[in-house]
Amino acid sequence: MQSRSQVPPIMSNCDLCVIRNHAICAALDAKELEALNAIGRTRSIVPGESLIWEGEDSVLVANVIEGVLKLSTNTEDGREQIVGVVYPSDFIGRPFGGTTGHGVTALTEAKVCVFSRRDFDAFAREHPALEHKLLERTLGELDRTRRWMLLLGRKSASERLASFLLEMAERLEGQGCAVDFDKPNQRRLTLPFSRQQIADVLGLTIETVSRQFTRLKQDGVIDLPSRRDVTILDFAALTAEAG
């Protein structure tokens, strides 16, 4: 099912990097990129492994090369809320001081390009084009986050799950997402989330999420080939459900 892309033996060269032209690095020319590369290193993460912990001083930042990671916060008594999800070419971490307000944990196998925050800060301040890219990315992330607040504050469980599936379909475009050419209006997604994690994204319980899944399936809006897979059968209906 999965196409196994050939990974170069060592990823020290940004020219070979698949996100070279999509991440903030796109702001840099070859020479600058070399300098950035000198202060960074790639790192692999397994599902469930954390890169950054909530509340710690911001010590590192990173670019996502491969995989999906969650940003999450917890209340003192253990309730969790996922406050963001990052995909390849997204930026992770809190540059320019302060503490990280949320943990960063891999949902899938992931590969990231990490930098010491201090090094990155210094580099960024010398390269306005990089800071500009970072600003654009941050503004976009803020937009997305605010849209999510409407979901958390005002939408019902069914609207939340429908919205979630639509966003997944959009975000996974060209990745785990497959279009079946026989049925062009359908789309099959492999979710990088467990049911519990979906609940933590949507501000619901796992049981409520599960019930909404089965309801959507019974209504013929989606199909559930396996635990992690969803086939969207009726996009229009799903969009209507999203509120």
Place this chain on the structure above:
Amino acid sequence: MQSRSQVPPIMSNCDLCVIRNHAICAALDAKELEALNAIGRTRSIVPGESLIWEGEDSVLVANVIEGVLKLSTNTEDGREQIVGVVYPSDFIGRPFGGTTGHGVTALTEAKVCVFSRRDFDAFAREHPALEHKLLERTLGELDRTRRWMLLLGRKSASERLASFLLEMAERLEGQGCAVDFDKPNQRRLTLPFSRQQIADVLGLTIETVSRQFTRLKQDGVIDLPSRRDVTILDFAALTAEAG
């Protein structure tokens, strides 16, 4: 020493601006500031008046000089969620393209320094120090927004109101907020929100907000001298309630 005769008497001069050293303008020297001033103008807004509408192309950006404004989105069927609140020296609007995902509406009498987005974009790209300030501000806003997601996704009504009041106490520090020297552990706030607006911030209904207010009052945690005023009597209890 210097002849002041050439300085225009009108308020076109940023030197007189109260937020001069707090807003992103702080990144600029006198000459740059003059250039920025040339493309901006101040504008007064009355409560309820909108500066930006949800979904429109981003045509203007602004700095808040005075007052409080809300950022809000609505579902198609009219439910509202306030996704942000801005105070003096905060930045408003969506630079660098795209559409505004949320409306911007004054909660109090307000004064803002507005710029055409195109002019501002061009100016910003020529002044990396300004973009850096804007980046820091945007990162901070993203942190704050994500913290709010935990509240919307995982907290109960009483926890939400308690968290809200604590954030208000912090944000209104030195403004409408007064410390009574007889009772140093108390603090009186004049909220810039109606009950409905508080409900729209917290993702609750006006009735639920009202009930939580009266409960906190009955428990002796707060007092409600008038509709818009809150006196926090027991900070520790309120913090405990905030979860």
Place this chain on the structure above:
DNA sequence: CGGCAATTTGACTATCCTCAACAGGGGTGG
């Protein structure tokens, strides 16, 4: 003093949560 809008209060309901039992399926060891 009256009118009006905002807020509070009350009664009832719905949605979602909690607790609990059950099912399924993927991996492991016999």
Place this chain on the structure above:
DNA sequence: CCACCCCTGTTGAGGATAGTCAAATTGCCG
């Protein structure tokens, strides 16, 4: 290779929290 087990997810019953609808009250402003 198959049986078993454990983890994840599903289903069910009952309860609690917050929402809805309606009425009463407050306080602000002319």
